[in-house]
Amino acid sequence: MSKKVTLACSLCSNRNYTTSKNVSTQPTRLEVQKYCKRCGKHTLHRETK
Template sequence: MAERISYVLVCTVCKDKNYHYSRGKKKEYKVEVSKFCKKCGKHTPHKEGKV
């Protein structure tokens, strides 16, 4: 069975950690999605960061 690792999505504008998610350990790419940031008050790009 594959291992799951917890990550956070970090806002690229204000560096606030907003969302938590888990994914498989074998993935080689990093996630980058547009999400709503409560601190900025708008949709901004969020990148994967360690917990």
């Protein structure tokens, strides 16, 4: 069962990316290093509700 999630920048809270994840194998919140257009650098992006 996969679920659509939104990733937000940890510095500026801009919601930049959407992705899907398998809820049964990945129960914790997703954290990925991604490029933020607003900050202009790679930052940690976390899953939001």
